[in-house]
Amino acid sequence: MDNLEVAKILNQIADLMEIKGESKFKVGAYRRATRTIEELPENINDVYLKDKLEEIPGVGESIALDIKELITKGSCLRLSKLKEKIPGKLSELMEIEGLGPKKVAFLFKKFHVTAIKQLEKLIKSHKLKELFGWGPKSEQNILEGIKLYRRFRERFLLGKIYPYAQALQEKLRKSPLVEKVEICGSFRRRKETIGDLDILVTSKQPKRLVDFFVSLPEIQRVNAKGPTKVNVLLKYGAQHQSGVETDLRVVRPESFGAALHYFTGSKTHNIEIRRRGIEKGLRINEYGVFKVSPSKKRLTRVGGAKEEEIFKAVGLPWIPPEIRENEGEIEAALENRLPKLIEKRDIKGDLHLHSDWSDGEDSILDLALSAQKRKYQYIALTDHASPIGIINGLNAHRVLKQILAIKEINKKLRGFQILTGTEVDINKDGSLFLPDKILEKLDIVVAGIHSSFHLSCDQMTKRIVKAMKNFHVDIIAHPTGRLINKREPYEIDESALIKEAKRTGTILEINAAPQRLDLTGPYIRLAKEYGVRMAISTDAHSTNQLDYMVFGVDTARRGWAEKNDIVNTLPFEELKGLLKRG
DNA sequence: GCCGTTTTCGGCCCGACTGTTTTCAGTCG
Ligand SMILES: Nc1nc2c(ncn2[C@H]2C[C@H](O)[C@@H](COP(=O)(O)OP(=O)(O)OP(=O)(O)O)O2)c(=O)[nH]1
Ligand SMILES: [Mg+2]
Ligand SMILES: [Mg+2]
Ligand SMILES: [Zn+2]
Numbered sequence: 001m002d003n004l005e006v007a008k009i010l011n012q013i014a015d016l017m018e019i020k021g022e023s024k025f026k027v028g029a030y031r032r033a034t035r036t037i038e039e040l041p042e043n044i045n046d047v048y049l050k051d052k053l054e055e056i057p058g059v060g061e062s063i064a065l066d067i068k069e070l071i072t073k074g075s076c077l078r079l080s081k082l083k084e085k086i087p088g089k090l091s092e093l094m095e096i097e098g099l100g101p102k103k104v105a106f107l108f109k110k111f112h113v114t115a116i117k118q119l120e121k122l123i124k125s126h127k128l129k130e131l132f133g134w135g136p137k138s139e140q141n142i143l144e145g146i147k148l149y150r151r152f153r154e155r156f157l158l159g160k161i162y163p164y165a166q167a168l169q170e171k172l173r174k175s176p177l178v179e180k181v182e183i184c185g186s187f188r189r190r191k192e193t194i195g196d197l198d199i200l201v202t203s204k205q206p207k208r209l210v211d212f213f214v215s216l217p218e219i220q221r222v223n224a225k226g227p228t229k230v231n232v233l234l235k236y237g238a239q240h241q242s243g244v245e246t247d248l249r250v251v252r253p254e255s256f257g258a259a260l261h262y263f264t265g266s267k268t269h270n271i272e273i274r275r276r277g278i279e280k281g282l283r284i285n286e287y288g289v290f291k292v293s294p295s296k297k298r299l300t301r302v303g304g305a306k307e308e309e310i311f312k313a314v315g316l317p318w319i320p321p322e323i324r325e326n327e328g329e330i331e332a333a334l335e336n337r338l339p340k341l342i343e344k345r346d347i348k349g350d351l352h353l354h355s356d357w358s359d360g361e362d363s364i365l366d367l368a369l370s371a372q373k374r375k376y377q378y379i380a381l382t383d384h385a386s387p388i389g390i391i392n393g394l395n396a397h398r399v400l401k402q403i404l405a406i407k408e409i410n411k412k413l414r415g416f417q418i419l420t421g422t423e424v425d426i427n428k429d430g431s432l433f434l435p436d437k438i439l440e441k442l443d444i445v446v447a448g449i450h451s452s453f454h455l456s457c458d459q460m461t462k463r464i465v466k467a468m469k470n471f472h473v474d475i476i477a478h479p480t481g482r483l484i485n486k487r488e489p490y491e492i493d494e495s496a497l498i499k500e501a502k503r504t505g506t507i508l509e510i511n512a513a514p515q516r517l518d519l520t521g522p523y524i525r526l527a528k529e530y531g532v533r534m535a536i537s538t539d540a541h542s543t544n545q546l547d548y549m550v551f552g553v554d555t556a557r558r559g560w561a562e563k564n565d566i567v568n569t570l571p572f573e574e575l576k577g578l579l580k581r582g
Numbered sequence: 583g584c585c586g587t588t589t590t591c592g593g594c595c596c597g598a599c600t601g602t603t604t605t606c607a608g609t610c611g
Contacts, residue, residue, distance in 0.1 A: 097609090262611090
C-alpha cells in the first residue's frame with residue numbers, strides 16, 4: 001500500500017467519523033494526517049519499517065496503529081468497525097457540493113440513502129421537502145450539486161489556466177470600482193493543479209463591485225452572493241462547455257494584507273499562523289491583526305494593510321507563497337533559515353529541447369534564437385533517441401549527423417552555445433537505446449523512460465538506477481513519469497532514486513511542462529536535502545514552449561530549491577565542468 | 583486524536599452565505 005492509498009483510507013475514516021458525529025477535532029486529526037502523508041516524500045512503508053511513524057507530524061499512537069495495520073494487513077480495525085455502522089459509500093456522497101456530514105447522515109438514517117441514484121429518486125418523490133429543515137431550495141440545490149459532480153470536474157493545470165486567469169485579472173483592474181486585484185489560493189502558491197480561482201479585490205464600494213462582478217459576460221452561474229464574497233461558475237473552454245469555479249472576495253484597502261494572507265492559504269498554514277497569534281493574545285482574520293483585550297471583549301487593530309504585517313505580528317519574516325503549506329516553513333522562518341528561493345532570472349539555459357529532427361516543430365536554429373531572446377546563454381538539443389516511430393527518434397547515424405549540424409550552427413551564434421545532446425530511451429532492462437561510443441561524443445545525455453511503464457517497483461527502480469550508473473548519463477528526465485490527470489507515476493522507490501543520484505552525481509530533472517512538473521515539490525525538497533543537483537528543463541517541442549520555464553521555476557520553489565541546487569543557473573563554462581565526460 | 587520553553591489535560595482558526603429558521607445549523611472558504 002503506497003502513501004496515497006494510505007492517505008485515502010485515513011481520509012475515508014475521517015469522513016465516516018464525521019458522519020457518525022464524532023468530535024470535529026478528532027476528525028480534524030485524521031484530515032491533518034491525511035494531508036501530511038499525501039505530501040510525504042518518503043515511502044510510508046519505509047517509515048513504518050524504521051519504526052518512525054509517530055515522527056510524522058499529526059500522527060500519534062492511534063493513527064500510527066491504523067497505518068501499521070494498513071501496511072501489514074491491507075485493512076484496519078478502525079475502518080472495519082466504522083463500516084459496520086456507516087456504509088463506506090457515504091464518503092462519496094459527501095463529495096457533492098452542499099452535502100456535508102450532517103445531511104448525509106440524515107439521508108442515510110431516515111431514507112437509507114447510500115448512492116447518488118437513490119438520492120435523485122428520493123428528491124424527485126418530493127418526500128424531502130415535507131420534512132422540517134428541508135424546503136424546495138434544498139431539493140433544487142442537491143440536484144444542481146449532483147449535476148456538477150457528474151460533469152466530472154478535474155483540477156486544472158496551472159499552466160493551462162494561467163493566461164485565462166491573467167486576462168481576467170487585467171479586466172477587473174480596468175474597473176473604476178477596483179483598487180487592487182490579486183489571484184490567491186493555490187494559484188498564488190503555484191500548485192501544479194488548481195481547484196478553483198480565488199480572486200481578491202480591494203474596493204471602497206464593495207457592494208457595487210460585487211454587483212458589477214456578477215454582471216460580467218463571463219459568468220455562467222452565480223452560486224452564492226453576499227456583500228463581501230461571491231461564488232460563481234465562469235465560462236471556460238471552447239464553446240464554454242466547461243466552467244471554472246471562482247470565489248471573489250472583496251475587502252476594504254486597509255485589510256488588503258490580511259485578506260491576501262488569508263486567501264492565499266494554505267488552509268493549514270493559515271491555521272498555524274492564527275494559532276501562534278492566539279499565543280500572543282492576537283486575533284488574526286481576513287480583516288487584520290487585532291489585539292484582544294484582557295476581558296476578551298475588545299479588539300484593537302494592530303495591522304493588516306500589508307501582508308508582511310501578519311507575519312510580523314507573530315514574529316516572522318514574510319514567507320513566499322509557494323512554501324506556505326505548513327510543512328516546516330513557519331519553524332524555518334522563526335529560526336531565520338528560510339531558503340532564498342530560486343527565481344526565473346537565475347536561469348541561464350534550457351537543457352531539454354526537441355527540434356524538427358525528432359518530434360519537435362521548430363528548427364535547431366530557431367530554438368537557439370528564441371532561447372537567446374530569453375537571455376539564455378545556452379541550450380542543449382536533446383532530440384529523442386528511441387525506437388518509437390511516432391516520435392521520429394534518432395538512431396546512431398542521425399545523432400552523428402546532428403552533431404555536425406550543431407557545430408555549424410554554433411559558428412553563427414555569438415555569446416551563445418548549443419550543447420549537443422540526446423534524450424535517450426532507457427530500455428526495459430535499464431540499458432540505453434544508444435551505445436556508449438555514440439553517447440561519449442555528446443556534450444550532454446538526458447535519459448528517460450518512454451515505454452514499459454508497468455514494471456514492479458523493484459524492477460523500475462533498478463532500471464533507472466542502472467541508467468544512472470552509465471558513465472555518460474548526466475540527467476534523468478521526468479523521473480516519476482506522471483502525466484497529471486492522465487497517467488500515474490511509475491511504481492518506483494523515489495528515495496532510493498534520489499540517494500543513487502547523489503552517489504553517481506546524476507542530475508535529476510524538474511520537467512517544466514505543465515502536464516508533467518516532475519519532479520514535484522516534495523521530491524525536490526528531499527533531493528535538495530540529499531544534496532542532489534537538479535535541472536529545470538522545459539522539454540519544449542516548439543519555440544513558444546520555452547516559456548514553460550516559469551512553471552518549472554515555480555515548482556522548484558515549492559520544493560524549497562535555491563539557485564545553487566539548480567544546474568542551469570550556472571554560466572556555460574561551469575556547467576560544462578559539471579557534466580560527466582561525453 | 584494530537585500535542586506541549588507557560589500545560590500530560592484541555593484546548594484545538596475564524597468568518598461568510600444559505601435556507602428556513604424565529605435565532606441558527608450546516609457547509610464552505
Ligand atoms: N483560515 C482558513 N482559511 C481557509 C480555510 N479554507 C480555505 N481557506 C483559505 C486558504 C485557501 O488557500 C483559500 C482558498 O480556498 P480553496 O478552497 O480555494 O483552497 P486552495 O485555493 O488552497 O486550493 P484549491 O486548488 O482551490 O483546491 O482560502 C479555512 O478553513 N480556514
Ligand atoms: Mg482555490
Ligand atoms: Mg476557493
Ligand atoms: Zn523530452
